[in-house]
Amino acid sequence: MKSVLLCAAAVVACALSVPSIAKPLAAPGYDVPAGKPMRIVVLRPDVEVGSLTAGGVAEPNADWTATARGLLGTSLDSEAKAHGNTIVMMPDLQGDDGQTVADYQALFRAVSDAIVQHKVLPGQRLPTKKEAFDWTLGPGASKLGDLAGGADYALMLYDRDSFGTAGRKALQIFTLLATSAIGAGVFIPGGVHICYASLVDLRTGNVVWFNLLPSSAGDIRTAEGSGAVVNKLLTGMPGTTAVPALVAAAK
Template identity: 40%
Template sequence: MLSQRTCAIGPNPLPRTAFRGAWLALSLLAGLALSGCTSTQVRTATDASGKPEHIVGTVVLVEPDIELYAVGAGGMQEPREAWTLTARREFPIAARDILQAQGVPLKGDFMLPKDAGPENKLRQLTLLNQAVSISILSYARGDALRNKHGKFDWTLGPGVAALREATGADYALFTYIRDSYTSGGRAAMRIIGFLLLGGDVGGGMQIGLASLVDLRTGQVVWHNLLLDQTGDLRDPKGAHETAGDLLRGIRR
């Protein structure tokens, strides 16, 4: 029986994923230790006058990259296909509801073709966006998105034109989520670890990245990192809560 997560006694390790190297880099570059259950890092690009950029045009939700895992008593991450399929279904519904409630005009969701291999330009674009997100976490400071030279310069380049042509949208919303849940055995191990070792041996954690990219210019205009020890993507209510945290700060 898998239990719902509770707030951690101390910091947790990031889950293992198909993008293991990238998510390990995210862990190191974010430099965060949760002081509570949920932490976000929202950053918004600014215009020439220094005001936050607003969405002017339509948005397409790119197929979310989501994987869910169970954390066994020994701390190993075990992929759970049924949970993952539920999350991949419920999260886009919740994200659309939240964006529509804010008055954001949406295009139909964009799904990568099942046969899209590594050479596919649109698949390459999603991987590029992930790499840029890691760079943002590495170099960004304060509320504005800035590169290591102190200038706003985060872009995916002209290749975004292919996605605009495929969707007809002005912006693309990219989301990545890795979510893990502690088993009863692991929960017991955490308690024992705290009592005997004075620290947390780690449990479940929800980690999300989201970025809004202007498909007319390639610029990243909004970005968020979510770390959550209580979120749950396995039901509609939990998916809506996660979507609300991950999409916080998008401006219409």
């Protein structure tokens, strides 16, 4: 019970303290080959959607998660096609192949967490990586392209969304009114929304681009919201628009 309360407190506290990312992060000097459409394999979006109770406990909702995952896949496909790229969804694989994909998704999460911790959070920079953006999944990641029937890049997406219940919204209003009356104006977040994406060059396994949305750009349970999230998340991805100011974003 204690851990649940601590987690709840962490969710609330963190929702208030998540730093924003000014621009996507990218490998210095990296660009996709000019004039050549990218063939991108999209791994099954790692999505979990649920509700956030008045006490701050996140409760999963399988229907919302399935809906959001499907819509995100569709939105990714549309967004990539709009830029002349080809999207290949990683098929559901079984046996050793399925395990390989699962292992790389797990490594992707570990690498992404490291990027967020050491490039986004203040006070957590690694002295050896001040100027560098050189995280990688290793050259073995090329297997992902083979398993998808051929791809130059892999796009990996992680999303955790929790929407406030009616009770939480009531608590939000009550707390704001009550604390405003004494001049404090305490705000309780209605939910927690975190989404990030990485583009991996499958020739090297290097993460060549990374973007994080620390707040909601739309309700990913709807086609419109999902489209808005993907559009905002992929802004600046190599091959979609001009490459951003790269390593400057990491400083």
